Amino acid sequence: MNAEAKGLLLGLIAVSMFGLTLPVTRFISPHFDPIFIGLGRAALATVIAALILLVSKSPTPSLKQLKGLAVVALGVVIGFPVLSAWAMQSLPASHGGVVLGILPLATAAASRLVSDERPSLGFWIMGALGSGVVVSYSLLQGGGHFLIGDLALVGAIISAGFGYAVGGKLSKELGGWQVICWALVISFPLIIGPALYYAPSELGDIAPINIVGFLYLTLASQLFGFFIWYKAMAIGGVTRVSQVQLLQPFVTLLASSWALSEAIERQSYLFAIIVVALVALSKRMPIYSKHRAS
Numbered sequence: 001m002n003a004e005a006k007g008l009l010l011g012l013i014a015v016s017m018f019g020l021t022l023p024v025t026r027f028i029s030p031h032f033d034p035i036f037i038g039l040g041r042a043a044l045a046t047v048i049a050a051l052i053l054l055v056s057k058s059p060t061p062s063l064k065q066l067k068g069l070a071v072v073a074l075g076v077v078i079g080f081p082v083l084s085a086w087a088m089q090s091l092p093a094s095h096g097g098v099v100l101g102i103l104p105l106a107t108a109a110a111s112r113l114v115s116d117e118r119p120s121l122g123f124w125i126m127g128a129l130g131s132g133v134v135v136s137y138s139l140l141q142g143g144g145h146f147l148i149g150d151l152a153l154v155g156a157i158i159s160a161g162f163g164y165a166v167g168g169k170l171s172k173e174l175g176g177w178q179v180i181c182w183a184l185v186i187s188f189p190l191i192i193g194p195a196l197y198y199a200p201s202e203l204g205d206i207a208p209i210n211i212v213g214f215l216y217l218t219l220a221s222q223l224f225g226f227f228i229w230y231k232a233m234a235i236g237g238v239t240r241v242s243q244v245q246l247l248q249p250f251v252t253l254l255a256s257s258w259a260l261s262e263a264i265e266r267q268s269y270l271f272a273i274i275v276v277a278l279v280a281l282s283k284r285m286p287i288y289s290k291h292r293a294s
Contacts, residue, residue: 007236011244014229019251021221022100023259025085026093028213031206034089036198038082041218043195046188048223049181058178066186068170072179073187075163081222083156091149094262097252099153101275102127102134105282106161107242114165126282130275137271164242167226168233176231180223246279 001009025037032040061069087096105127112118167179174182200206233241249272256262 004236004240007232007234007241008244010228010232011236011241012247014225014232015244015248016251017220017225018229018245019097019248020255021217022084022088022093022096022252023255024213024216024221026088026096026256026260028210028217029085029088031210032200032214033198034085035082035194036200037085037214037217039078039191039195040199041214041222042077042081042184042187043192044218045222046184046191048219049184050188052177053181053185058181061174061178061182065170065174066182068166069179069183069186072163072167072170072183075159075161076167076180076226077163077183077187077222078191079159080156080163081217083152083159087149087152087156089149091147091153092256092262093260094253094256094264094268096149096153097249097256098137098268098272098275099134099150100157100252101246101249101272101279102131103157103160103248104242104245104279105130106157107164107245108239108282110161110165111168111238111242114162114169120285122285123282126278126285130278130282133271133274133278137267140267164229164233165238167230168238168241171230171234176229176234177227179230180226184223243279243282246276249275 028037084096108123108127167183170179203211232244235241253264253268253272257264
């Protein structure tokens with residue numbers, strides 16, 4: 001198996017884990033504050049990440065690497081978890097899954113800014129079409145106007161796009177699991193205060209199934225999923241592997257229907273298929289290195 005194929009396979013495993021994030025968040029949202037869902041899971045994941053770094057005796061990143069890790073932390077430790085949890089207070093998880101269908105393109109755009117990868121004109125045309133489809137879907141669902149939850153999802157997409165792109169680049173230097181572990185550790189001073197403030201006052205009143213959901217977000221969505229995801233991008237390339245996320249809307253839609261009993265309208269599946277098709281077409285478009293493009 002060549003490097004690109006291995007990267008795509010690992011990416012598929014990570015995306016399957018990430019695809020459950022919105023349904024699980026939606027499921028537990030009535031029982032936790034969205035700030036706690038977003039930052040509490042990161043704070044708990046940080047404890048595990050710190051132990052892993054200590055046991056493995058991982059070297060401290062350089063100053064330049066720490067700057068990149070700060071971007072990763074803002075994107076996938078703080079930005080995406082909090083904004084997506086906020087969005088799930090008012091939007092169905094299935095709706096969010098379709099809107100997040102443009103995340104692969106956002107990641108590619110961020111990669112264009114932070115790495116040597118240079119997608120072709122055809123790639124960007126497919127990206128623009130996909131974005132237009134997602135905007136149309138949001139307007140249809142919102143009765144002709146954007147919902148506040150959609151604005152939160154846009155912020156989550158931008159946050160994740162940069163967090164994925166910068167993290168994917170750093171993973172070539174530090175290793176996939178070290179990137180998310182260090183990002184969690186350096187963000188801890190910022191997140192622990194709000195996480196404790198918005199934590200449930202009586203944890204015993206929370207049903208065990210909701211605790212399990214929160215632990216899933218902590219272990220799979222915030223920690224171990226990123227071990228696999230950043231490793232995939234280090235092997236197969238940020239822009240190319242990011243396109244595996246085209247399957248994420250389907251994972252989210254199926255999970256929303258099965259676990260949350262959300263009634264999925266046919267147009268949601270239709271728009272998801274269109275978005276996936278456009279992103280799949282973008283995968284066929286060439287991606288050049290910075291030096292070759294110049």
